[in-house]
Amino acid sequence: MKLYKALISTALGIAVTQLSFAQTQITYKSAKTSSSYYQMAVEISQAVKTDTNSDIIVTVEESQGSVQNVMESAFRGANYVFTTPPALVSLAQNGKAMFKGKSNPKFDEIRALFPIPSLTMHFVVSAKSGINSFGEMEGKNILLGKGSFGANEGAKYIKMFGLEGKIDIAKVELSNAVSALKNGQIDGFVTAGSFPAPNVIEAAAGTGVKVLSLSDEQIVQSKRTKLTIPAGTYAGQDTEITTTSLPVVAYTSTAMDDDTAYAITKAYWNQKKLMSDTSPWWNGVSTEMLSNIKGKIHPGAAKYYQEIGVTLSPEHQ
Incomplete structure (x- = not known):
């Protein structure tokens, strides 16, 4: 009986371990907690959790601003998502303005996922x-x-x-x-x-x-x-x-795998109608706003857009 209980306990432990490995943890760097953009991040976090049946969990981090978000992309891990105007990404990649003297080759690996309210x-x-x-x-x-x-x-x-x-x-x-x-x-x-x-x-x-x-x-x-x-x-x-x-866009980097980028992007658009029912600012977002993105879209996100019939520009690929 003791051996039987031990085997059951071991099996349950392995199952729990496997379940924990199956769950993907994402960090979403947003804005100050007092900002509407922080509230948007919380709503996106819940949307991803709901749409993926908790396979992907998004943890929202406070930020002091978009410049900080872009700078941190150079040393954060594969599952780092952040928000910023597309113009700042261009400045970072070209080492201009507030990024002068702060260039990093990692900035060239930044990839867009989806637009959020402007x-x-x-x-x-x-x-x-x-x-x-x-x-x-x-x-x-x-x-x-x-x-x-x-x-x-x-x-x-x-x-x-x-x-x-x-x-x-x-x-x-x-x-x-x-x-x-x-x-x-x-x-x-x-x-x-x-x-x-x-x-x-x-x-x-x-x-x-x-x-x-x-x-x-x-x-x-x-x-x-x-x-x-x-x-x-x-x-x-x-x-x-x-x-x-x-325009403001949610970004990640090429370090994120295609399946995760696809799942996050799909969850965002799938849940946008539900989010709009609670927070009207989501009504102002559409796939037409992808034209505001300057630079490349993550291949995983691009796969989703192609599936729903959205034509991306050569610049995005």
Whole structure:
């Protein structure tokens, strides 16, 4: 009997060991925990777990930013996934800007998996301000915030479109933008994030607002990617909003095996509808956004796209 129990115990131990080896562990380097992009990462983690029946487990790691994510790709293992704008990957591979003097041959091994919601510029003004176009912000009190992509981009546009020194820049934190807009302390604010943006939803629900559109000429001048926010995204928004965006993509490297890259990519797209039901920002993502990816797509991910009939460009292969 003791021998029988010992054999059963050994068999169970082997089975558990084999099961643990069968499970793939992925590290997903995202953003600060306070960011919507961290929440997206958590949602993707759950989506992959659900779609693969827990064969792949994704652990989300906080990050201080996209530059850190790219830098870590040079020394992280095969199952490292991270998010960053495609432009930063190009800069890293060419040793330019913030990557000058920090080149690493491992950067050439970075490969894309799938797009996630873009950083979308929102120029939000109160209805009572009377502002209907970018130029009409002249003489108005506008909140930019500081240090964020949206603040830097907003300041760039103000200068680029001839409004530098003609707008009163509010000395208010972006976290207070909605309340400042409601009480008339400011005429508008600039913010960037996936759409629908929570602070814009709050502003639109609590008071009359307008999200400004940019002209095609202004978008070309900005050198950013054109993005259309559908009508009805925000309360009182009856028409489309044309604005700019900074694409964001989930990447890995050639060290990841094709089967894992395929499974993660398939899980992401399979579960996107379910994620959209909970978080509307997923509605803005489609396979058309693969055109925003500059550089190669991982062969495992490319296999999935080919299976669903998506034509990839030569640059992606």
